[in-house]
Amino acid sequence: MDTTDVENYPGYPEGVNGPQMMMNFRAQAERFETDIRAGYVTKVDLSGPVHKVWVDDKVELHAHSIIISTGATAKWLGLESEIRLRDLGGGVSACAVCDGFFYRGQDVAIVGAGDTACEEALYLSKVCRSVKMIVRKDEMRASKIMQQRVFDTKNIEVLWNTETVEVLGESVVEGAKVINNQTKEEKVLDVTGFFVAIGHKPNTDMFKGWLDMDDTGYLKHKPDSSKSNIEGVFISGDAGDKVYRQAVTAAGTGCMAALDAERYLGEKGLH
Numbered sequence: 001m002d003t004t005d006v007e008n009y010p011g012y013p014e015g016v017n018g019p020q021m022m023m024n025f026r027a028q029a030e031r032f033e034t035d036i037r038a039g040y041v042t043k044v045d046l047s048g049p050v051h052k053v054w055v056d057d058k059v060e061l062h063a064h065s066i067i068i069s070t071g072a073t074a075k076w077l078g079l080e081s082e083i084r085l086r087d088l089g090g091g092v093s094a095c096a097v098c099d100g101f102f103y104r105g106q107d108v109a110i111v112g113a114g115d116t117a118c119e120e121a122l123y124l125s126k127v128c129r130s131v132k133m134i135v136r137k138d139e140m141r142a143s144k145i146m147q148q149r150v151f152d153t154k155n156i157e158v159l160w161n162t163e164t165v166e167v168l169g170e171s172v173v174e175g176a177k178v179i180n181n182q183t184k185e186e187k188v189l190d191v192t193g194f195f196v197a198i199g200h201k202p203n204t205d206m207f208k209g210w211l212d213m214d215d216t217g218y219l220k221h222k223p224d225s226s227k228s229n230i231e232g233v234f235i236s237g238d239a240g241d242k243v244y245r246q247a248v249t250a251a252g253t254g255c256m257a258a259l260d261a262e263r264y265l266g267e268k269g270l271h
Contacts, residue, residue, distance in 0.1 A: 004089030007101060009247050041070075046210045046230050064270050065232045065261040068211075068219065069254060070203040072238040072245065076196055077111065081167040085194070091173030092194045096120035097246070100127050103193040109134055109176050111164060112197035118146040120197045121156055131156045132189050134178060136163055167194050202239050211235075218242045226257035234260050 003018035012021070026036060039055035046052075046066075053061045074094035076082060086092040093099040096110065100123055109132040110121050117133070118140070124131045133150065138160050140147050150156050161182045168175040168188065176189045202217045212220040212229045219240040221227060226234040236257035237250035265271055 003098070005102075006098075006247065008098060041206060044206055044210060046207075046233055049232070051232060064268065065234070065265055067226075067234045067236055067254070067257045067261055068204075068207070068228075068239055069237040069250070069257070070239045071250075072200040072202040072218075072242075074196065075199045075201060077164055077198070079164065079166060081169075082164075082194070082196070085167055085169060085171075085173055088171055090169065090171050091192060092167060092196070094196050094200075095245075096124050096195050096197070099193075099195075100124050103128050105129055106192045107190060108132070108193035108195060109189050109191045110195040110197055112199075113137065113140040113142060114197070114199065115142045115146050116199070117197035118142045118150050120195060121150055122153060124195065125153045125156050128193070129155065132176075132191060133158045134162050134164060134176075135160050136181070137161065200238070200242070200245065202242075204239050214242075216242070226253060226260045232261075232264055234264075 001019055001022055005015050006012065006018050006021055007015040009016070009021065030036065037055070039059065041053055041055055042057045043054040044052065050062050050064060051066050053063065053066065055061065076086070076094070082092055097120065104127045106128055107130045108124055108128045110117060110124060111134045112120070113135045121131050121133050133156055135158055150158065159178065161180050162178050163181050165177040165179050165186065167173060168177060173192055173194050176191055176194055177186060178189060179186045202219070204213060204217045204219055207213070207219065210230065211233065214220060219228065219235045221235040221240050226236055228235050234257040236253040238245050241249065241253065
């Protein structure tokens, strides 16, 4: 729902608009009499054989099995110009693998200093003419081997001690104004694409104290399974995936969770 054009999902040879894709998914689910309800889950109680979920702090739902697919949200710099151009689909993105193709042969910038930022910069370097990598400190958090691959790539330029002041452009990205936080020198980067790779936050806060998760909040599931540490609760999508983070892989784990939940209900005689 937060993206514009989706080009890398099977079955859409011409690509598809993100919200339209969601409407297609919804219509397909409704054809099988799925009961779809709107609202935000605000609290859970996973203590008993029947699990409890509260929606908008008002409606209480009970279920023998729950599939969690709350996803993860990209972190943003928080600049007004960045968010505006992101929402317009004007050239600001948090996924180079998803959107890099749109900037083939163009000059782009990417913000970040971790392994993901390096991976995405390397991907962009293969399709774009040049990549400016904006790093806030004088060092990266990325592993040495990833850093070296970036340094060895001729069309990637690393801008150390640099922060973004503004993404330029009314409806599409026309450049980026940056500042060196040591010398206070400002300059404008001539780019048409602006990628943000400063991490994702899994939408899992409501499950703290119930489900096993890593130190960044990604839910842990048993190997070769969607099972969580609580019986009858299954994990799918980006809430439990910090490696791939693609719509098609999320859909695959959704299928796995559905199969696991169906088997669980069958074993309990709850069909």
